Amino acid sequence: MYEIIKDSKGTLNHGISACAGCGMELLARCVFDVLGEDIIIVIPPGCAALLTGMGAECGIKAAGMMCNLENTASTCSGIRASLDSQGNDHTTVVGFAGDGGTLDIGLQSLSGMIERGDKVLYICYDNEAYMNTGIQSSSATPFLASTTTQPAGKPTVKKDLVGIAMAHDIPYAATASLHNIADLKKKIQKAKDTDGPSLIHVLIPCPTGWRSDPADTITLARAAVNTGVWVLYEYENGEVTVNYKPKELKPIEEYISLQGRFKKVTEEEKAQMQKIVKQSYERKIAKLEK
Amino acid sequence: MIKLKFYGLGGQGVVTASKILSTAVSLYEGRYAITVPSYGYERRGAPVNTSIVVDDEPVLVNCFVYEPDIVVVFDASIIEKNVNISEGIHKDSILVLNTEKASVLDKYSKFGFKEIFYADGTEIAHEITGVAVPNGSMMGVLAKTGVVGIDSAEKAVEEVFGKKVGELNAKAARKAYEATKKM
Amino acid sequence: MYKMLDGNTAAVEAMKLARVDVIAAYPITPQSTISEKLSEIVASGEMKAKYIRVESEHTAMSACIGASLTGSRAGTATSSNGLALMNEMIVAAAGIRAPIVMPVVNRAIATPWSLWCEHMDTMSQRDLGWMQFFTQNCQDVLDYTIAAYKIAENKDIMTPAMVCLDGFFLSHSMQKINVPAQEDVDKFLPQYELTNSYLNPQDPMFVSNVVGMNDYTEVKYQQKVAMDNAFDVIENVFGEFYAKFGRKLNIIEEYKTEDADVVLVCMGSMTGTVKYVVDKMRAKGKKVGMVKLVVFRPFPYKYIYEALKDKKVIGVFDRNSCLGGQYPPVCTEVIAALKGTDADIRDYVGGLGGRDVNPSNIEKIFNELLDIHSGKSYKHTNWIDLKENPMDSREVFKYV
Amino acid sequence: MQKQQEKHTKQLKKCRVLGPVATKFTGGNTGSWRLERPVVNFDACIKCGTCAMYCPTDVIEIDKNAKECVKIDYYYCKGCGICAKECPKKCISIVPERSEE
Numbered sequence: 002m003y004e005i006i007k008d009s010k011g012t013l014n015h016g017i018s019a020c021a022g023c024g025m026e027l028l029a030r031c032v033f034d035v036l037g038e039d040i041i042i043v044i045p046p047g048c049a050a051l052l053t054g055m056g057a058e059c060g061i062k063a064a065g066m067m068c069n070l071e072n073t074a075s076t077c078s079g080i081r082a083s084l085d086s087q088g089n090d091h092t093t094v095v096g097f098a099g100d101g102g103t104l105d106i107g108l109q110s111l112s113g114m115i116e117r118g119d120k121v122l123y124i125c126y127d128n129e130a131y132m133n134t135g136i137q138s139s140s141a142t143p144f145l146a147s148t149t150t151q152p153a154g155k156p157t158v159k160k161d162l163v164g165i166a167m168a169h170d171i172p173y174a175a176t177a178s179l180h181n182i183a184d185l186k187k188k189i190q191k192a193k194d195t196d197g198p199s200l201i202h203v204l205i206p207c208p209t210g211w212r213s214d215p216a217d218t219i220t221l222a223r224a225a226v227n228t229g230v231w232v233l234y235e236y237e238n239g240e241v242t243v244n245y246k247p248k249e250l251k252p253i254e255e256y257i258s259l260q261g262r263f264k265k266v267t268e269e270e271k272a273q274m275q276k277i278v279k280q281s282y283e284r285k286i287a288k289l290e291k
Numbered sequence: 292m293i294k295l296k297f298y299g300l301g302g303q304g305v306v307t308a309s310k311i312l313s314t315a316v317s318l319y320e321g322r323y324a325i326t327v328p329s330y331g332y333e334r335r336g337a338p339v340n341t342s343i344v345v346d347d348e349p350v351l352v353n354c355f356v357y358e359p360d361i362v363v364v365f366d367a368s369i370i371e372k373n374v375n376i377s378e379g380i381h382k383d384s385i386l387v388l389n390t391e392k393a394s395v396l397d398k399y400s401k402f403g404f405k406e407i408f409y410a411d412g413t414e415i416a417h418e419i420t421g422v423a424v425p426n427g428s429m430m431g432v433l434a435k436t437g438v439v440g441i442d443s444a445e446k447a448v449e450e451v452f453g454k455k456v457g458e459l460n461a462k463a464a465r466k467a468y469e470a471t472k473k474m
Numbered sequence: 475m476y477k478m479l480d481g482n483t484a485a486v487e488a489m490k491l492a493r494v495d496v497i498a499a500y501p502i503t504p505q506s507t508i509s510e511k512l513s514e515i516v517a518s519g520e521m522k523a524k525y526i527r528v529e530s531e532h533t534a535m536s537a538c539i540g541a542s543l544t545g546s547r548a549g550t551a552t553s554s555n556g557l558a559l560m561n562e563m564i565v566a567a568a569g570i571r572a573p574i575v576m577p578v579v580n581r582a583i584a585t586p587w588s589l590w591c592e593h594m595d596t597m598s599q600r601d602l603g604w605m606q607f608f609t610q611n612c613q614d615v616l617d618y619t620i621a622a623y624k625i626a627e628n629k630d631i632m633t634p635a636m637v638c639l640d641g642f643f644l645s646h647s648m649q650k651i652n653v654p655a656q657e658d659v660d661k662f663l664p665q666y667e668l669t670n671s672y673l674n675p676q677d678p679m680f681v682s683n684v685v686g687m688n689d690y691t692e693v694k695y696q697q698k699v700a701m702d703n704a705f706d707v708i709e710n711v712f713g714e715f716y717a718k719f720g721r722k723l724n725i726i727e728e729y730k731t732e733d734a735d736v737v738l739v740c741m742g743s744m745t746g747t748v749k750y751v752v753d754k755m756r757a758k759g760k761k762v763g764m765v766k767l768v769v770f771r772p773f774p775y776k777y778i779y780e781a782l783k784d785k786k787v788i789g790v791f792d793r794n795s796c797l798g799g800q801y802p803p804v805c806t807e808v809i810a811a812l813k814g815t816d817a818d819i820r821d822y823v824g825g826l827g828g829r830d831v832n833p834s835n836i837e838k839i840f841n842e843l844l845d846i847h848s849g850k851s852y853k854h855t856n857w858i859d860l861k862e863n864p865m866d867s868r869e870v871f872k873y874v
Numbered sequence: 875m876q877k878q879q880e881k882h883t884k885q886l887k888k889c890r891v892l893g894p895v896a897t898k899f900t901g902g903n904t905g906s907w908r909l910e911r912p913v914v915n916f917d918a919c920i921k922c923g924t925c926a927m928y929c930p931t932d933v934i935e936i937d938k939n940a941k942e943c944v945k946i947d948y949y950y951c952k953g954c955g956i957c958a959k960e961c962p963k964k965c966i967s968i969v970p971e972r973s974e975e
Contacts, residue, residue, distance in 0.1 A: 002677050002678060002679040002897050003678060003679065003897055003898070003899040004897060004898045004899065005899050006898055006899060006900035007899070007900045007901050009899070009901070010932060011932065013932070014899065014900065014901030015901055015904070015931050015932055015933050015947065015949075015950035016900070016901025016902040016903060016904045016949075016950050017901055017902075017904070017931070018902055018904065019930070020952075021907065021908075021952035021953060021954035022930065022952075022954035022955070022956055023930050023954075024930070026930040026931065027928065027929075027930040030930070030932050038675060038678075039675045040675060041544070041673045041675060043540070046684070050684060053680055053683055053684070053896065054680075054683065054684075054896060054900070054901070055683070055684050055685070055686055055688075056683065056684070056685055056686065056688055056689050056896065057683075057689075057895070057896050057897060057898050058896055058898045058899075058900045059679075059680040059683060059896035059897070059898065059899060059900075060899075060900070060901050061680060061899075062678060062899045063675065063678050064672075064673045064674055064675045064677075064678040064679065064680075065673070065678070065680050065681070066540075066543060066570075066673060066680065066681040066682045067680075067681070067682045067683055067684065068536065068539075068540075068566075068682070069536070069562055069563065069566060071532070072532060072533060072536035072563070075528065075532070075533035075536035075537050075540075076536045076537065076539065076540040077540065078498075078526055078528075078533070078536075078537045078540070079496065079498060079526065079536060079537030079538060079539065079540025079541040079542075079544070079548070080540040080541065080543070080544045080673060082496045082498070082524040082526050082537065082541055082546070083495065083496050083524075083540065083541035083542075083544035083545060083546035083548070084544060085524055086495045086496055086523065086524045086541075086546055087495075087544075087545060087546070092675050109529060109530065109533075110529070110530075110532070110533050110536070112529070113528060113529035113530070113533055116529070117526065117527060119526075179928075182927055182928070208954075214955070215952075215954035215955060215956070216954060216955030216956050216958065216959040216968075217959065218930070218954070218956055219928050219956055219959065219960050220959060220960075306646075309648065310478065310648050313478060313648045313649070313650075314478045314648075317476070317478060317649075317650035318476060318478060318650065323650060324648070324649070324650070325611075325647055325648075325649055326647050326648040326649075327642070327643060327646075327647050328642060328646045328647070329642075350746075351746040351747070351749045351750040351753075352746060352747050352750040352833065353610075353611065353643055353644075353647065353743045353744065353746040353747050354643070354744075354747050354830045354831060354832045354833070355830050355832065357832060357834075450478075569893065569894065570893055570894070571892050571893040632892055632893075670891055670892050670893065671891055671892070671893055671895040679891075679895055679896065679897045680895065680896040680897075681893070681894070681895055681896075682893070682894050682895075683894050683895065683896040684894075685894045689894070693893060693894050696892050696893070700892070
């Protein structure tokens, strides 16, 4: 059906109006790379809506639809059921939603989808706030990060999405980071091959919302893992594998000094932050490797 | 047009009974019926009632029955639960009652019904089906009033309950029909 | 074949005959038996469909939209607060042009809590781009549901439809229903085929994209045109239905209006009771009549005008409180339809939260209208069957 | 698939689709946003492909046989600078747009 106006190497056009240095755009390219063209993608309004263009024009050359903010998972369930009723077991149904649409308003529909065991691949690009609408806090916003709704910094820590999915005993769930694209793509492939619901939670540095240099997107993704802010692991058929453990955690300074959203953090708060990050990292590793 | 009102307790199958009656007149006697149940927050043991209108023509009226021609009481204890079963009755109204106890009959005789048809439907149901749910057997008692034929009542009981349970309940209906007394 | 069905099972029967492929339903009183029965017949293999046991009505409608766009005839049903929760997706389904047909069992929306019948749930969704059919009895539920699929899926319409049945008065009322044979319905209602927008990896397109201020007006206008076109399609489909099944379906039904002095316009299960009262009053020589509105959205302005243009006194019965409005919705529409005539149109509100609309109330309304017609009186009672001193209905003792 | 799609596009007939549907595959000239541009020192380049892998806009291609082994599509390049930052040999520099090289 698509009328091709611009040449493009892949499923996603180059001229996407995402911000310069956007991690979500890179993630989307990886997703389309691995999944190929036999997909139906569901995107809620948010940053990922930039991939789809505007009006009659679209940046994705694949079958897809824009759902509402909170029902990515449930729309995917409906599409899956329809494909199943037509005997189609080859098409991958993908939900591609941000942290707000997943961890806040969309958590119920995601929970329902996982619990029912619908074969859907759900990807959460987590840029840690409602970036598309102007950097408002979400439940994925980290401790002390400043946003437009909490300029003094968020007083609580981030929600653990994969932990929630693991509590549903999801067949496959993983965290991933943009600095390790091979690992990311391997996980997307695994999720695609899962016979049941699968979830990938990717930390996405956002130059606009994190007030960082666009060039630092990958650096930040790497620093998040090395400082222990972000843990790379996967949950597969009830077994946890921690994919990468830094020999020694880097100081949190390396991660937050590159970001404007932590600019107002005092030395005292920084120490507190370091303590929380270290504690939660150690607790998490202990729990995962139990 | 005959207007009926069924009174009973939640769990006794009053709604099922109304289904049996409407099935009997609609499918086996070529007449028409409409049932309007009056239950809300479903729970066992609470008083419930159902309105049924039976007619030779398609029934238009779709609301509760306020002036019943026939009142069927599935559980005699209902009058102790703040339910006025004689509400709206007129001089020709008939009562169908699930009891054989003289003391209970005595109480009910004061309501001013023209006739009372009665039998111990619960006992008959228990004896034949093994379950003390009187909705099948009470259809037999109701049939004695002439609002529905006993043959079509039997068929309807079988239709609603399904073959196995239905046969036993139909038997109970027939037995109750034969055991029905009138005062 | 005649069967004894209640309104809910009649809706299920219609969905089964329409060969719905994907069902996503969430139980809510008084709709619950629809969800139960559907899951039961899917599990037993009596109906070949996928049943999604969703965790909310919002998800139910979302899943239906997804399934509908992927090429399945999708079905769900709801009621009251469930419909209110769906609200956002109701708009989406209409805008996306997913021709979903949904039985709605009318019930009052909390609060105050009531499990009983009222039209407020569907009335609050009336302008969101869905067609609405209101039914009088269980046969209507079955017939209009089957017809609604054909109307909704017409390529010029592509608009979802609600088939509204009154909670308990229809949903749980046992009635004798003529159920058509599957092969006859198959001939009447062909297999669902996507010709508008769809989700197909072999022939990709992106559905429900952002349009912005450039296209929004035009896309909405397309929906308006679909609604405007609907009457031709509805008439054709009703005609076909009559030819196939021998039962006449109506956009509006006029009941003894021809020589009537006063006419009452109403919808839903109460229309049966009103017909009964009309017959009774006619027997006493009182010239009363009724208009039953079946199609409420799109609103049949022309039909109402034709039916009532010569009437001097008209009552309109709304089973819905219209808080803060001049007239309740049905009455507003009737007034708009009769603009330019010199009809005296009176609004009546009643039957709220399941309060019974009984023959004596209807008779009172007709008598009031007759009084107005003969010039005996000018006043009428807006809220019928209201208890005395409603403001004191929660008078309590407090320590002061 | 690209060729197939184009062939397919030519066969398309006009038909009316109702509702908010996008059927034109296209993208904007995001290169016009650029304030700075990446410039490659081809002599130092080891053709590892790191820049291409991390480019969010996917506009870098590595041609191992050509002298100018790193091709950047400036029509789309947003000039974010990730390629320069991640280059292991630091052979990409970011220069202000419209400046002399």
